[in-house]
Amino acid sequence: MDRRTLDRLASIVGExxxxxxxxxxxxxxxxxxxxxxxxxxxxxxxxxxxxTARCMRVLHEAGIPVVPRGAGTGLSGGATPVPGGxxxxxxxxxxxxxxxxxxxxxxxxxxxxxxAISRACAKHGLFYAPDPSSQKACTIGGNVAENxxxxxxFRYGSTTRHVLGLVIVTAEGEVLDLSHPVAxxxxxxxxxxxxxxxxxxxxxTEITIQLTPMPAAxxxxxxxxxxLDAACESVTDIIAARLEPSAIEILDKLTIQAVEASVFAxxxxxxxxxxxxxxxxxxxxxxxTTVKGIEPILxxxxxxxxRSARDAEERERLWAGRKGAFGAMGRIAPDLYVADVVVPxxxxxxxxxxxxxxxxxxxxKMSNVFHAGDGNLHPNISYDRRDPDEVERVLAAGRxxxxxxxxxxxxxxxxxxVGLEKQEQMKLLFSPADLAAMDLARxxxxxxxxxxxxKMLPLRACMETRTRPIPGGMRAExxxx
Amino acid sequence: MxxxxxxxxxxxxxxxxxxxxxxxxxxxxPASEAEVVAIVERAARDGLKVLxxxxxxxxxxxxxxxxxxxxDLALSMRKLRDVVAYEPGDGTLTARAxxxxxxxxxxxxxxxxxxxxxxxxxxxxxxGGVLGASQSGPDRTRFGxxxxxxxxxxxVRSDGTIAKSGGRLVKNVTGxxxxxxxxxxxxxxxxxxxxxxxxxxxxEREAALTATYPAARPALEAAEAVRALPIAPLAVxxxxxxEDFRLHVFLAGHSEQVRWEADEVERVLGDAExxDDEGxxxxxxxxxxxxxxxxxWPAFRMVCLPSQLPxxxxxxxxxxxxxxxxxxxxxxxxxxxxxxxxPGDAATEPESFVALASELRDLLAPAEVRxxxxxxxxxxxxxxxxxxxxxxxxxxxxxxxxxxxxxxTFASPLFPCRA
Numbered sequence: 052m053d054r055r056t057l058d059r060l061a062s063i064v065g066e067x068x069x070x071x072x073x074x075x076x077x078x079x080x081x082x083x084x085x086x087x088x089x090x091x092x093x094x095x096x097x098x099x100x101x102x103t104a105r106c107m108r109v110l111h112e113a114g115i116p117v118v119p120r121g122a123g124t125g126l127s128g129g130a131t132p133v134p135g136g137x138x139x140x141x142x143x144x145x146x147x148x149x150x151x152x153x154x155x156x157x158x159x160x161x162x163x164x165x166x167a168i169s170r171a172c173a174k175h176g177l178f179y180a181p182d183p184s185s186q187k188a189c190t191i192g193g194n195v196a197e198n199x200x201x202x203x204x205f206r207y208g209s210t211t212r213h214v215l216g217l218v219i220v221t222a223e224g225e226v227l228d229l230s231h232p233v234a235x236x237x238x239x240x241x242x243x244x245x246x247x248x249x250x251x252x253x254x255x256t257e258i259t260i261q262l263t264p265m266p267a268a269x270x271x272x273x274x275x276x277x278x279l280d281a282a283c284e285s286v287t288d289i290i291a292a293r294l295e296p297s298a299i300e301i302l303d304k305l306t307i308q309a310v311e312a313s314v315f316a317x318x319x320x321x322x323x324x325x326x327x328x329x330x331x332x333x334x335x336x337x338x339x340t341t342v343k344g345i346e347p348i349l350x351x352x353x354x355x356x357x358r359s360a361r362d363a364e365e366r367e368r369l370w371a372g373r374k375g376a377f378g379a380m381g382r383i384a385p386d387l388y389v390a391d392v393v394v395p396x397x398x399x400x401x402x403x404x405x406x407x408x409x410x411x412x413x414x415x416k417m418s419n420v421f422h423a424g425d426g427n428l429h430p431n432i433s434y435d436r437r438d439p440d441e442v443e444r445v446l447a448a449g450r451x452x453x454x455x456x457x458x459x460x461x462x463x464x465x466x467x468x469v470g471l472e473k474q475e476q477m478k479l480l481f482s483p484a485d486l487a488a489m490d491l492a493r494x495x496x497x498x499x500x501x502x503x504x505x506k507m508l509p510l511r512a513c514m515e516t517r518t519r520p521i522p523g524g525m526r527a528e529x530x531x532x
Numbered sequence: 533m534x535x536x537x538x539x540x541x542x543x544x545x546x547x548x549x550x551x552x553x554x555x556x557x558x559x560x561x562p563a564s565e566a567e568v569v570a571i572v573e574r575a576a577r578d579g580l581k582v583l584x585x586x587x588x589x590x591x592x593x594x595x596x597x598x599x600x601x602x603x604d605l606a607l608s609m610r611k612l613r614d615v616v617a618y619e620p621g622d623g624t625l626t627a628r629a630x631x632x633x634x635x636x637x638x639x640x641x642x643x644x645x646x647x648x649x650x651x652x653x654x655x656x657x658x659x660g661g662v663l664g665a666s667q668s669g670p671d672r673t674r675f676g677x678x679x680x681x682x683x684x685x686x687x688v689r690s691d692g693t694i695a696k697s698g699g700r701l702v703k704n705v706t707g708x709x710x711x712x713x714x715x716x717x718x719x720x721x722x723x724x725x726x727x728x729x730x731x732x733x734x735x736e737r738e739a740a741l742t743a744t745y746p747a748a749r750p751a752l753e754a755a756e757a758v759r760a761l762p763i764a765p766l767a768v769x770x771x772x773x774x775e776d777f778r779l780h781v782f783l784a785g786h787s788e789q790v791r792w793e794a795d796e797v798e799r800v801l802g803d804a805e806x807x808d809d810e811g812x813x814x815x816x817x818x819x820x821x822x823x824x825x826x827x828x829w830p831a832f833r834m835v836c837l838p839s840q841l842p843x844x845x846x847x848x849x850x851x852x853x854x855x856x857x858x859x860x861x862x863x864x865x866x867x868x869x870x871x872x873x874x875p876g877d878a879a880t881e882p883e884s885f886v887a888l889a890s891e892l893r894d895l896l897a898p899a900e901v902r903x904x905x906x907x908x909x910x911x912x913x914x915x916x917x918x919x920x921x922x923x924x925x926x927x928x929x930x931x932x933x934x935x936x937x938x939x940x941t942f943a944s945p946l947f948p949c950r951a
Contacts, residue, residue: 154837154868198705209703211712212680227924231900233835234867235666235677236716238918238948239929243679243712247705267762291621293644293733334763337789393701397621425703426622465703473706480706481696488687488695488936489708495935496928507707 052092052137056113060095060137063105068143070094079138082123082130085386086436086446087471091118091132096143099160100218100226100256103139107254108224110137116501117222119250121162121193124185126389127470129197129249133504139254141192147171148257155262156215156232161192161255165199168260177262180207183466184374191258198247200466202373203330205424206297207263209466211246216259219245219252222497232259244492249468250503252496266297266332270342271360271369274327274349275320279303279419282325283400285352286423290396294344298330299424300373305383306418306431310372313379317372323355327423328373376420377431383416384433388445390452394461396426402456406430409451413444427465428456454479469507477509536580537604544571550611559588559606565694565725571607572723572941573692580604581943584719586630586658590665592829592907593718603943607723609660615639616726617700624683624700626728629660645731648675650767650816652823660724666716670767670782670820673866679715681730687714687722690937700728713932720944721936735784738766739794740812742780743801748845748861751777755865757800763793769819770863774849777861780819782812822862823871829907830862830871832889836901838868844901845870851892871906882911890915913946920949 061069070076071093081088092115097103110117116136123130132138141162149158152175159168165186168179182201183189189199195217200209207213215232229242236242245252276282282301289299302310307319307326319326327349331341349357360366380387394402403419410417410432421429430452434445453463453476463473463480477486490508493500534557541551541558549571550561562568575582583606585591609630616626620643627636634655637647650669651657657667663685668677675681684698697710714721745751751770758768758781766784770777779801783793798804807815823829834844845861852859852874860873889912893903905916920930929948 154839198709200703200705204703208676208680209705211709212676221924221928225924227928229925232837233902234672234864234869235835237835237902237904238925239932240666240679240712240716241925241928243709243715244932247709264762287621290623293623295733334785334789334793336792337786340786340788393704395619395622395624395701397619422703426701427703460700462699462701462704463706465701466705468705469707477707480699484689484693484695485697485707487693488689488697488710491935492708492710492713492932495931 052113052115056109056115057093059109060093060106063102063109064095064097068096068098068102070096079120079123079140080132082120082128083126084128084131084470084472086388086442087128087131089132089134091138092135094138094140096140098143100220103220103254103256104224104226106139107220107222111223111501114499114501116504117254118503119192119196119254121190121196122164122188124189125193125197125468125470126391127197127464127468127472129468129470129503129506131471136504141190141256144192144256150175152177154232155264156259157262158216158230158257158259159191160257162190165189165191165194172262176265178265179213179260180263181210181213184377186374191260192255195246195255195258196248196250197466197468200422200425200427202298202300202422204466205299205422206295206332211243213261214242214246214258215261217242217245217255218257219255221253222499222502227253230257230259232261247468249470249507251493251506253502268333268335268338269366270331270338271366272329272331272342272345273319273358273369274329274354275323275356276325276327276352276354279325279403280400281352281354282327283403283423285327285349285354287397287399288348288352289345290424292344292348294341296329296341296345296424297332298328299422300328301419301421301423302326302328302373302376303419305416306376306420309379309382309418310376312382313375315372315375315379317368319372320356328369373420380418380431380433383418384435386434386436388432388434388449389467390428390430390432390449391464391467392428392453392456392461393465394426394428394456394459396424398459398461399423399426402428402459402461405455406452409448413448415441415444415448422465425465426461450476471506474507474509477507534604536578540574540578540580540605543574557583557603557606559585559608561608561611563611565612568607568609568612568688568723568725569692569694571605572688572690575605576690576692576939576941579939580941582607582941583943584609584660584664584723586610586661587656589656589824590661590667590829593665609658609723612725613658618643619700620645622702623731624702624728625731626700626726627659628726629658629724631659633657633659633662640731641734644734646734647729647731648681649678650820652821659727663715663724663727664717664719669823670769670816670864673767673864674764675732679712682711682715683728683730685711685714685727686725688725689722690939690941694725698728702730718944718947720933720942720947722942735786735790737785737787737790738809738812738816739783739790740780740807740815741794741797741801741804742778742815743804745777745779746775748772748777748849749842751779752842752865754779754801758797759866761796761800763796767816768864768866770865771819771822771861773860774858780815782816825873828873828876831874831906831908832872832892833904833906834870834872834896834901835904836868836899838865840899840901841865841868841870843899844896847895848872848892851895855888882909885909886911886915914950917946917950
């Protein structure tokens with residue numbers, strides 16, 4: 052990067068908004084997919100839309116690729132830097148700008164942490180429904196980029212159903228203000244298209260989100276099963292019976308044991324082969340009726356025990372165990388590969404078995420914790436990335452699981468996004484014509500392909516390219532102002 | 533009818549594709565996907581403009597003017613109407629674009645599911661038409677707009693290639709959500725061949741409560757009181773004219789819960805007429821069908837924050853009243869949507885209608901109330917259409933349209949921006 056460009060960027064964001072030092076940039080070299088690493092040329096942390104737009108205009112003029120980044124909790128490599136590129140983080144955009152209780156929306160900056168939104172509007176009896184497991188750390192901007200999910204999306208839907216408006220800074224540095232929250236878009240649904248676009252159309256700096264009234268009643272059930280199969284079959288039958296809990300989660304034995312040995316210990320029985328965690332929400336009588344419908348299904352599949360949370364504290368503990376499960380896996384091995392496949396809900400048991408077999412035959416340790424109600428599986432493979440052979444086996448198992456899901460009508464990702472991790476597998480699911488249609492949107496909104504280049508779309512199929520450092524440019528630390 | 537359109541129609545008819553001549557342009561009704569592709573390819577090659585439609589009931593939403601050469605041929609998907617897959621165990625439905633919404637609703641009801649959106653006159657509405665217009669029914673109060681429940685689509689692009697987006701899964705973030713972009717794009721980006729939808733459980737019981745008010749404002753206050761209750765109504769609809777307004781609250785779910793909710797709503801509304809189960813379902817259908825009265829769609833749709841509804845309706849009533857017009861309103865208060873019907877002869881003088889529409893839009897704009905033209909003369913559509921130099925959003929839309937349809941094969945000159 053030339054000194055003039057660096058000076059211009061520094062003058063916009065100030066000292067607090069620029070990370071040029073190599074040691075500090077190390078923190079940005081990957082997101083939660085630690086297998087993929089790349090040092091960013093520079094990291095910018097603008098404070099608001101205006102600073103972001105000014106930075107983007109400078110980068111546009113200089114032809115420098117941009118990688119947007121929230122908290123870096125993503126698991127697909129969506130925020131992995133690109134060579135010669137600048138990472139723009141939203142860490143300093145952390146203001147809740149407006150909470151409108153009567154019209155049930157909030158406007159927040161992109162760097163606001165997911166759970167902070169619900170905290171900000173709790174006094175009005177409202178909450179923000181999508182609840183990724185990382186909700187204590189992940190940001191709403193990242194949630195929008197990945198169309199994030201979470202356990203309670205079974206009832207409430209993923210992020211896209213809750214985004215009412217956006218302020219987007221385009222690749223050229225223009226500000227697209229779509230923040231006013233109204234029921235239907237004026238023209239094309241740009242907000243729906245942008246949500247889940249993995250930072251490839253622009254950078255969202257402000258998000259208008261829909262707030263949901265807290266349910267009148269909630270009951271949390273924990274069903275303990277003698278086998279993972281039985282837990283999966285229970286879920287298939289609950290769906291087929293058209294019962295509608297708000298969350299249906301399964302944890303297998305290895306996950307339970309890891310959680311119980313961690314700070315997230317929730318009181319799950321460590322000798323159980325699987326537990327099914329359910330939230331049932333709604334009116335009091337509705338909850339009562341739904342529970343009555345679910346109980347015989349669980350019994351028919353041989354549940355050993357059925358617990359019901361007695362109070363909010365116990366409910367919170369049971370869910371803390373579930374949401375802390377990925378963190379707890381650190382006890383098993385230093386690294387964790389979190390797959391994120393989706394299958395029709397009638398094929399759950401079959402694919403869980405297959406995933407287990409694929410890992411077992413490669414000598415890998417796999418655990419399961421997943422959003423069973425949505426058919427969204429997370430086979431988690433514990434490994435050590437210092438062992439290249441094990442890394443290769445992990446990736447091979449991941450590919451085999453994705454292929455199996457596609458073969459039964461499933462998909463590559465339910466909530467983590469494609470990023471770098473599943474980029475090549477896109478060709479399993481989509482034809483060249485399908486991918487070409489996606490590329491039409493890409494080139495329309497970012498003709499130079501500078502926004503998060505080399506992600507999601509397979510490289511050759513869509514002319515998407517991995518960028519290379521600009522020849523003759525100097526490293527950022529060399530050109531520091 | 534354009535000369536080139538007639539020539540194309542003749543060629544298609546010779547190839548065995550059904551072509552009718554009912555209106556301003558010939559309507560081709562292909563019987564297979566291959567025929568759809570052939571029509572689009574042919575039109576693209578000859579530089580003709582094709583308007584994708586279902587049964588043609590929503591042409592008013594964006595009427596192209598054949599006289600100005602904006603449309604050579606309409607492509608009706610009405611013959612492609614099969615259910616591709618109904619998966620009761622998975623709660624999903626995939627159907628071809630020409631499938632009638634009423635038929636689809638009856639199909640899934642047999643498996644205990646409910647289809648959303650519950651649009652007016654569902655036996656005259658096709659799946660493709662509903663998606664193209666992003667049309668909702670009163671049940672969006674509970675389920676939200678239709679774009680939230682489209683899981684995936686297969687389409688024909690303007691160059692004749694078939695492409696899919698999304699899939700048939702209830703949760704899926706693989707690739708760009710082009711199906712959301714197509715939803716509401718009014719046929720300007722592609723022809724939808726088939727779509728997959730998420731289904732919901734058919735409720736055990738329904739109830740309907742109707743209260744009458746002398747004006748919109750007290751009815752909306754009552755709606756707000758219902759909204760404050762710890763319940764999730766299936767639909768809340770306000771309809772009326774002048775000094776005669778009715779608020780309809782529809783409830784659906786488990787028997788005991790619905791009974792309790794109906795008691796609560798009755799307590800809030802006071803003197804309300806209550807209907808249960810079959811009576812409630814019939815009443816829901818009646819109110820739903822008010823969305824298209826006597827074969828006519830509303831002239832305008834106002835879109836705003838729910839809190840702005842009372843002033844939006846009052847301002848429109850006063851504005852129209854001063855011009856001797858008595859508008860009829862049909863509102864979904866929780867969504868902030870109001871449809872405005874004007875008397876049948878209001879459009880007889882297009883020039884004064886254009887002036888009325890422009891003035892009304894300017895009147896409502898400061899309160900951030902958006903006025904979208906629906907069933908109005910083409911001149912009004914033209915007057916209210918934005919141009920593609922009106923800011924970054926219009927430019928993004930223009931760029932998308934040019935990218936997906938570089939030759940301008942899909943005719944709709946006033947949406948999303950004036951060509």
